[in-house]
Amino acid sequence: MIRLEQVSKVYKTSTRPALENVSVEVDKGEFVFLIGASGSGKSTFLRLLLREEVPTKGRVYVANFDVARMARRRVPRLRQSIGCVFQDFRLxxxxxxxxxxxxxxxxxxxxxxxxxxxxxxxxxxxxxxxxxxxxxxxxxxxxxxxxxxxxxxxxxPLMLLADEPTGNLDPDTSQDIMLLLERINRTGTTVLMATHDHSIVDSMRRRVVELDLGRVVRDDARGVYGVGR
Amino acid sequence: MRASFVFSEVVTGLRRNITMTIAMIITTAISLALLGGGLLVVRMIDKTQTLYQDKVEVSVYLTNDVSETDPECAAEPCAGLRAALEADPAVEQVDHESRDEAYERFKRIFEAQPELVKLARPEALPASFRIKLVDPERPEVIDQTYGGRPGVESIADQGEFLDRFFGVLNSLRNGTFFVALVMAIAALLLISNTVQLSAFTRRVEVGIMRLVGATRWYTQLPFLLEAVVTGIVGALVAIGLLVVLKVTFIDDVLGGSIQSGVVSSVDGVDILLVAPILLLTALVISGITGYVTLRLYVRT
Known part of the structure; x- marks a missing residue:
């Protein structure tokens, strides 16, 4: 469903790469947490999937789209197969x-x-x-x-991207939202959620991909938020 | 493509920036009205030129003694001149006008000023040949061929006076076009600014549209149409202004000159011919301005 192959992204305004040699594969129907401190590259990761950005190096595949190389006019088709949720709701x-x-x-x-x-x-x-x-x-x-x-x-959509969807919500409400995302995941929709929320990650026991300074430092099939940190 | 969706977006956008929309319509209208006015002047010049074309004459005035002694143009040098003129391939028609005939015509032209007629004596007016040319644009050939011949006093070209008259009209037209151009630049910048403003006020909507996979047509067509709609409304206002201008100014102020055949009229047909040009100009310019602005300032 999602495959990143040795992806690097360097923004023009920055010397440090936002992502460096990242390779991640997510299967259809998976539920994946993307964690890491602010500036670790989570947002860049999501933006690459949506083709808001193109990688400096490497390949990005989403569904059947070669995201980095596809023609601009096909981008709407890609985005129609991805649902997006944000911290600030954007209603x-x-x-x-x-x-x-x-x-x-x-x-x-x-x-x-x-x-x-x-x-x-x-x-x-x-x-x-x-x-x-x-x-x-x-x-x-x-x-x-x-x-x-x-x-x-x-x-x-085939896939739901959620960028800190519980960031503005209290813990109880966050739990309700997580239940809803789980229900959506059970319909076969791949869910990729970027978050800072320890308790949610710890209680869900799902796959965790951790980014630090643009690198993948951990990829646990049934992870918790901060082992040994 | 859902037309109703795009249409409602356009209406919302225009109403949201209502002051900008009005400013845009006014500048566009003034600019286009000036352009239209310029085009009408061009048509007026053209028609007036044809009006005069058949009337323009070159006058070959005869010397005083020929005018005095030979009213029928039967003797030399008058008869020889007439024969030469009639044989000239550049000349279409030659009429001899004797001193008495010239006096009659003078009385007719100035019948409104009897004191002038009283002052004039037939002896002061020369006899002349009034010549119609095959090519009215080239009156100098007569001067070159017949100037200085015996019996010829002077040669006068009415075309020279007309050239000056048309010169005035032409500068009027150029001035109008220049102001139209300056206003067009103002209108262009306003359109561009409004499109940017419009895109900015709707950045949340546009962001969502991009995110859910709306095509460029859906995200940008409303802005483009806003520009085009104001452009077209501006053109319609401009056409209205031209009609009002025709009724109040041209028909009223120039009415007398038009009826006496001094200048040609501007009629409804002229405005009807200019109207589609204005509409098309508005459509093309606002469309291109909107499109370029979107490409330069708005992310897709």
Whole structure:
């Protein structure tokens, strides 16, 4: 599903590489934590998968896409197969919950009858049935993140990238969000989550890939956050 | 491509930056109205030129004694001159005008100023040949061939006066085009600025669109259409301005000169011909400006 082969990324404005000789492979349906301190290269890792950046060296494969070398006009196809969730939710505050989710389908040209059908389904999946007509600022942080997850998942992507999805949430709400991500993972969707949250990583006992100064320093099949650190 | 989605995005964008939208429409309209005005002046010059073309004459004035002694142009040197002119391939038509006929014409032209007519004596007016040329653009051939011949007093070319007249119209046109160009640059910068502003105010939407895999058409077409829509509205306002200008200024102020055939009129057909040019100019310029701005300033 994801394969990075000896990937290095050096930003023009920096002398130190953001990623250095990183090789990681993630299979379909896996749940992977990407951990590491700020500046360790987690965000660059995710941006490479989305082709927000191209690697300085190495190859990046996502699904059947040769991400680093694909033509620009095919990038939308790649991104349609990846769902994204962020720490700051990134909802549109002038649209209702349902409109926020529908927006993701409208802008990729899905027909209206499909949108009318799948938006309520995905809102039910994330536990927001009955809140479709609310505005985002009427919701709690956890609910807003559910809307964001619904939006990321509504097009049934092959893979969900989550960048610190619990960073703004209290521990209980974070647990709920993790349960939701697990449920999405059980539908066969690959989940890759960058996080700082020790307790979540420790309690989930999933695969952990740790980055430090742009290098992979650990890749445990059933890891915890900070062994021996 | 969902047209309704793009359309609603365009309307939202235009309403969100309503002050910029209005400024953009005004500058575009003024610029295009000036361009249209310039084009109308060009058409007016063309038509006035053809209006005069058939009337332009070269006058060969005869000396005082020929005018006095030979009113029928039967003797030399007048008859010889007439024969030479009639045989000249550059000359289309020759009419002899005797001193009395010249006086009659003088009285007719200045009948509104009887005191002038009272002052004039037939003896002061020379007899002349009034010549129509095959090629009105080249009056100097007459001067070269017949100037200084016996019996010829002087040769006058009405074309010279007309050249000066058209010179004034041409500078008017050039001035109009220059101001139109300056305004067009202002309009261009405003369009570019508005597209950037619009893209900035909607950066969250655009960010999400990119992320969920919307194509460039979806992310950028709304901005491009905003520019084009304001451009076209500006062009329509400009056309309206031209119509108002025609009704209030040209018909009212120049009405007298137009009816007496001094200058040619600007009619509805002229504006109808200029209108599509203005619309097309607005479409192309706003479209290109919008596209270039997006390529330069907005990430895809």
């Amino acid at each position: 549109l505050h002038n649209k209702t919950v349902a409109e926020n989710v529908a927006f993701a389908l409208e802008v990729i040209g899905k027909p209206r009858h499909t949108i009318r059908k799948v938006v309520p389904e995905v809102l039910e999946l994330v536990g927001l049935e009955g809140k479709a007509e609310r505005m985002p600022n009427e919701l709690s942080g956890g609910e807003q993140q559910r809307v964001a997850i619904a939006r990321a998942f509504v097009n049934r």
